[in-house]
Structure formats: C-alpha cells, structure tokens
Amino acid sequence: MSVFDEATVGELRELMGRYPQARSALLPMLHLLQSVEGHVSTAGIELCAELLDLSAAEVSGVATFYTMYKRRPMGTHHVGVCTNTLCAVMGGDAIFERLSDHLGVGHDETTEDGQVTLERVECNAACDFAPVMMVNWEFFDRQDPASAVELVDRLRDGEQVASPRGAEITSWREAERVLAGFEDGRVDEGPAAGDASLVGLEIANERGWSAPVADSAASAAQESKGEAVAEADTQRAESETVAEESGADVEGGAGDRQEASGGGSEPQAEGKADD
Numbered sequence: 509m510s511v512f513d514e515a516t517v518g519e520l521r522e523l524m525g526r527y528p529q530a531r532s533a534l535l536p537m538l539h540l541l542q543s544v545e546g547h548v549s550t551a552g553i554e555l556c557a558e559l560l561d562l563s564a565a566e567v568s569g570v571a572t573f574y575t576m577y578k579r580r581p582m583g584t585h586h587v588g589v590c591t592n593t594l595c596a597v598m599g600g601d602a603i604f605e606r607l608s609d610h611l612g613v614g615h616d617e618t619t620e621d622g623q624v625t626l627e628r629v630e631c632n633a634a635c636d637f638a639p640v641m642m643v644n645w646e647f648f649d650r651q652d653p654a655s656a657v658e659l660v661d662r663l664r665d666g667e668q669v670a671s672p673r674g675a676e677i678t679s680w681r682e683a684e685r686v687l688a689g690f691e692d693g694r695v696d697e698g699p700a701a702g703d704a705s706l707v708g709l710e711i712a713n714e715r716g717w718s719a720p721v722a723d724s725a726a727s728a729a730q731e732s733k734g735e736a737v738a739e740a741d742t743q744r745a746e747s748e749t750v751a752e753e754s755g756a757d758v759e760g761g762a763g764d765r766q767e768a769s770g771g772g773s774e775p776q777a778e779g780k781a782d783d
C-alpha cells in the first residue's frame with residue numbers, strides 16, 4: 509500500500525494531465541513529493557515509476573541528476589550559499605565557512621534541531637548582487653558573514669523573515685509545492701527585477717540610448733532570402749513526390765537495363781572462348 513494519501517496521488521495525476529506526454533510531468537511530480545515527504549524517498553520514486561510507466565531506475569536517474577532533488581530528509585529551511593566564482597571572491601566562501609562553524613554542519617547537512625540544511629550552491633544568475641544566499645530558493649542579496657549568521661538565527665527562532673526582494677519566507681516544503689506548479693497566491697510579492705539588474709537600463713534612459721532598430725533594407729533582403737529557401741524546399745519536396753510515385757517504372761527500367769546488359773555479355777564471352 510502506498511505511503512502517499514489519495515490527495516497526493518490525485519495531485520500527481522493532475523500534474524500528468526498538464527502535459528501532452530505524461531512523463532513530461534516527472535520533474536514537477538518530484539517537487540510535489542518533496543513538498544509532502546521533505547525529500548524524494550524510494551517509495552516516491554516507485555510511485556512515479558508506476559504512474560508514468562517508467563522503471564524505478566529511470567526515475568531514480570532523474571532524481572539523482574538534479575541537485576534540487578534531495579534523497580535525504582531536509583530541514584525546515586534550505587539555506588544555500590553561492591560559492592561559484594564571482595560570489596566566492598566577493599565573500600561567498602567566507603560566508604559558507606562562518607555558517608558552517610556557527611551551525612556545526614557541513615555541505616548538505618542538517619542542524620540537529622532540524623531547522624536548517626546548509627548547502628553550497630552554484631551560480632544563481634544573480635552575480636550582480638554578489639555574494640548571494642538563497643533561503644528556500646528566495647534571494648538574499650549582498651550578504652556577509654555577520655548578516656548570514658543573523659539570518660539563520662532568525663529562521664531557527666521561527667521569526668518571520670522576508671527576502672530583500674520582498675518575498676516572505678515560508679518553509680522549504682511550501683516552496684517545493686509552488687515549484688511543483690501549485691500556486692500559493694503570492695507570486696507578486698516583491699519587485700519583478702532587483703535594483704542592480706536595472707542599473708544598465710537607468711543609465712541608458714539617462715543618456716537616451718536605445719537598442720538599434722533593424723535596417724529595413726537588410727530585413728527585406730533577409731525576408732526575400734527566406735522566401736527563396738522556402739520555395740526551393742517546396743520544389744524539392746514536389747520532385748521527390750513525383751519520383752516516389754513513378755518508382756515502379758524507374759525500377760522496371762533499371763531491371764530491363766540489367767537484363768539487356770547480361771544478355772549482351774554472354775555472346776561476347778562465348779566469342780572470346782571461341783577465339
């Protein structure tokens with residue numbers, strides 16, 4: 509009997525129904541299982557395999573390939589410290605070391621109170637805010653060792669914490685449910701883009717810069733070239749169709765030629781023998 513209740517199985521099936529090919533739902537299904545169990549368990553892998561008509565090895569291969577899927581139980585909060593190149597040189601390594609000492613855990617380990625799982629994470633595409641941390645996949649920009657310690661202490665004390673970009677921090681499991689595709693109604697919290705990402709746009713606006721407009725003559729030439737290529741493709745397809753339709757005649761002709769050739773060689777051989 510499945511360890512998952514009917515509601516969870518129903519939601520897994522709902523995810524499967526969102527895609528033309530049900531197996532395309534595997535990634536959100538694994539996120540949903542993480543929101544229920546706190547990790548991807550063996551039972552979860554077997555359930556996905558059964559629902560999607562895949563082997564357990566195939567599902568396991570996906571669940572162990574992507575680092576966002578966890579095979580061991582997670583803490584209430586996932587705290588990721590970016591230690592990729594730019595964040596590392598801007599202080600990411602120092603933040604991780606300080607947090608590791610403070611929490612008494614290393615990479616991919618959970619504190620004894622079960623509150624925080626610490627992880628070194630790769631570039632979050634937020635290098636303009638380096639060094640960055642993530643809590644349950646929400647950004648915490650421009651951190652330093654002291655602010656990082658204060659942040660995890662507040663999380664462990666159960667205080668309400670908000671990302672500098674506006675989002676209220678929930679739990680890792682709740683965030684996983686959103687990643688699975690079940691919205692929590694809070695998608696609009698915070699700005700669409702952070703201030704550092706908009707600096708270039710502000711400078712461009714001040715100086716009256718804009719993206720180059722496509723040259724109309726070049727566009728017309730490109731369009732004409734595209735039409736010519738399409739026409740050539742159509743003609744080739746038509747000639748191939750004609751050739752296929754007359755395929756029997758062509759084969760027959762070739763066979764006739766072979767027969768004629770064979771018939772013609774025999775007398776010559778005989779002629780040579782006679783010689």
Ligand code: FES
Nearest residue numbers: 590595631632634
């Ligand atoms: S290196 Fe840290 S966000 Fe890119």
